[in-house]
Amino acid sequence: MTFTRNCWRLGIGLVLTGAIGSGVLADPPTEPGKLPVGDPPSDITPVVAKVVSATPTVNGAEALPKALAEAKTVYAKTRDYSGYMVRQERIGGKLQPEQTAEIRVRVAPFAIFTKTIAPKSLLGQELAFMTGKKDDKVRVRAAGVAGVSGYAYRMVMYVDNVFKLPVRFEAYDATKTGDSAGEMFECVSFVSLKLNGGLGDAVFER
Numbered sequence: 451m452t453f454t455r456n457c458w459r460l461g462i463g464l465v466l467t468g469a470i471g472s473g474v475l476a477d478p479p480t481e482p483g484k485l486p487v488g489d490p491p492s493d494i495t496p497v498v499a500k501v502v503s504a505t506p507t508v509n510g511a512e513a514l515p516k517a518l519a520e521a522k523t524v525y526a527k528t529r530d531y532s533g534y535m536v537r538q539e540r541i542g543g544k545l546q547p548e549q550t551a552e553i554r555v556r557v558a559p560f561a562i563f564t565k566t567i568a569p570k571s572l573l574g575q576e577l578a579f580m581t582g583k584k585d586d587k588v589r590v591r592a593a594g595v596a597g598v599s600g601y602a603y604r605m606v607m608y609v610d611n612v613f614k615l616p617v618r619f620e621a622y623d624a625t626k627t628g629d630s631a632g633e634m635f636e637c638v639s640f641v642s643l644k645l646n647g648g649l650g651d652a653v654f655e656r
Contacts, residue, residue, distance in 0.1 A: 517607075520614035530556040533643035535564070540635035551575075553640075554653050561654040578656035589656050603632060617643070 532554040539546055550568040555561070559581040566575040576591040602621035610617050618639040622632040 514607075517609045517614070521609065521616060524614050525557075528557055529646050530554070530649040531643055531645045532647055532649065534641040536639040536641055538637050540633065545634075554649055556649050556654070561649075561651075563654045563656065576656060578654050580651065580654040583651075583655075591656070602635070615643070616640075 532552075534550060535553045536548055536550050538548045547569050549566060549572060551564045551566045554563045561580040562578070564577045566572040574591070577588060579586075579588045603624040604622040606620040606622070607616050608618035608620075609615065619637065620634055621636040622634050625632045
């Protein structure tokens with residue numbers, strides 16, 4: 451995975467979050483590692499939770515290997531997941547509006563479906579892919595999304611402290627004179643995630 455391979459070279463900060471409300475892994479079960487199941491509701495607009503950093507501050511270089519190992523353990527037991535992805539990026543020096551999409555993923559055989567629900571200019575945009583179907587081609591409906599290339603100078607990963615899975619990534623440019631943190635040019639959040647809901651082929655057929 452490109453993100454993992456580049457973390458050490460680029461530098462990464464790691465934040466372990468506590469129980470996250472406002473839709474992100476909301477209403478956790480009493481037994482750690484088991485998430486609520488079922489399809490995401492279609493009549494809500496998800497709101498990214500306020501993230502509370504661990505106290506004392508976590509040393510990313512020391513915590514990253516343990517966090518990745520825990521996430522791999524949880525993911526190895528995952529058959530599928532669904533929820534929302536909230537993405538924002540900086541293009542030409544200007545921070546663009548957030549893009550929110552429903553996302554449904556099956557681990558094996560790999561399949562993914564996303565449907566943009568905000569902003570209005572991208573409403574209804576869809577992407578679908580299913581291994582072994584449609585000549586292994588990605589199907590896209592409606593307008594494409596502008597993207598950026600290259601690597602970040604610094605990346606921050608937020609990991610849920612209960613479920614041990616990443617829930618947010620932030621990418622920053624190199625610092626400039628008088629700027630101690632650098633400008634964020636992209637962030638991705640995963641909201642209302644549900645694991646092992648039993649996603650069949652019909653979800654990804656487009």
